[in-house]
Amino acid sequence: MFLGLQLFARALGLPDTAWPLFAAPWALLALLLTLPWRLRRVWGEPAPWRRLGVVVPVGAALRALLRGLGGAALLLGPISVLLLWSGLARWQPALSGAQLANALALGLGVGFAEELLFRGWLWGELADHLGAGRSALAQAAVFSLVHARPDLRAAGLLGLLVG
Template structure:
């Protein structure tokens, strides 16, 4: 029975967001279906933010929902430090990827960054990445800890994160490595929160850095050779995203290996406001 609120929350929010967005279509019938879908998603997230404090009080028995999901706004210096630690790690991972392609001779040209591209990259971090981390590594991870414990919760949360990015336009041979990479990325981000002792800011920095920097690469900053094996850029020729590439998956697996070792030295999971099972503390 404890699963019912978790499942029904977004079964309610998504239709509500879609329904409210239809009112904008009544006033502007020239709005595209894609923009209408984006608007519906934004409305859904706003509704989520409105309901979140009440959810925390009734479901998790906490009055500080933002601290519970890892967003401590009180100590801004610590939050910035953790954010930039995550961001710097994302830069490190991108540099590894860049050097690999550079030494392999698969980079034709490196251009300067345009201001509008940089602005879009920042908006990706502030908007989409921040929202995803709040939902998946914040709210959903706390729910999974409550329902199944931390170890299994990490697996379930990462699997849901992966499946939420399902792409119907990808073939099965491209979809499998893409979802596999996203699942591993979910594990990496969850470990990031554990290592940061519950703070979500490192996850936002790491996730945002990878998404934002790769957006700059894909927007023309880096031109890859047409001879580059597509499975290394991944997951297909029509979708260049290293999260689903062979090299990307290898980097994620190596990262998880070292994160586990670091976790063994940092100790227990975050001091969650939910009642995590004490017997399920080690991933």
């Protein structure tokens, strides 16, 4: 569907750089509409959004959010400081409102869609066949392959794939 929508964007005369931006919201909408149906039908799940972790008690959601933000700060903070200190990165604080809105929409939208697709649906499907441990590894491998960059040489790609 995603590729078909990109071809549709081309037929509309949109520039090449806009094709993924045109197709992504429609692909996300299709995922949101069909995923609960699949979980009900195939998994026999009466509460698909709860099973996927989308519907949770507010307290649990806030605790998970704070744990995630804290973990991210602990992991990314020192790396960011080192990159800025070494001169390999530069702070560019001037963002327009449109750039900030775009960054938030992409970060939240893409993050939500990927978590739902890879850690929600795919992991659940694989767990039925492989068990919890092996399905986590298989899901991570699929995630890595989907995000592989074809412009990287073998060593760089291997580094990305194995962490």
